[in-house]
Amino acid sequence: MSCPICGSKYKEKMPQxxxxxxxxxxxCxxxxxxxxxxxxxxxxxxxxKICPKAQMKIKKNK
Structure with a gap:
C-alpha cells in the first residue's frame, strides 16, 4: 500500500x-x-496488487 498523503509504502494484509x-x-x-x-x-x-474480488472478476472474464 502507498499512502497518497505522505508517500510511505507499507505492507497490509488484504481482507478476503x-x-x-x-x-x-x-x-502518518x-x-x-x-x-x-x-x-x-x-x-x-x-x-x-488488486484485491481478491477484482482478481476473481479477471479470472471469470478469461
Missing part, C-alpha cells in the same frame, strides 16, 4: 471479503479513500 473504501496510513495516520469511482476499493487504488 467486503469492500474497503477507506484505509488509514500506518505512518491519515484516513484516505478511493480516488476513482471505477476502483473497487482502496487496495485497487493504492496497492501494487
Amino acid at each position: 471479503i467486503g469492500k474497503h473504501i477507506n484505509s488509514r496510513c500506518v505512518f 495516520h491519515t484516513l484516505f479513500g478511493i480516488k476513482d469511482t471505477n476502483d473497487c476499493c482502496v487496495y485497487c487504488t493504492y496497492s501494487d
Whole structure:
C-alpha cells in the first residue's frame, strides 16, 4: 500500500471479503479513500496488487 498523503509504502494484509473504501496510513495516520469511482476499493487504488474480488472478476472474464 502507498499512502497518497505522505508517500510511505507499507505492507497490509488484504481482507478476503467486503469492500474497503477507506484505509488509514500506518505512518502518518491519515484516513484516505478511493480516488476513482471505477476502483473497487482502496487496495485497487493504492496497492501494487488488486484485491481478491477484482482478481476473481479477471479470472471469470478469461
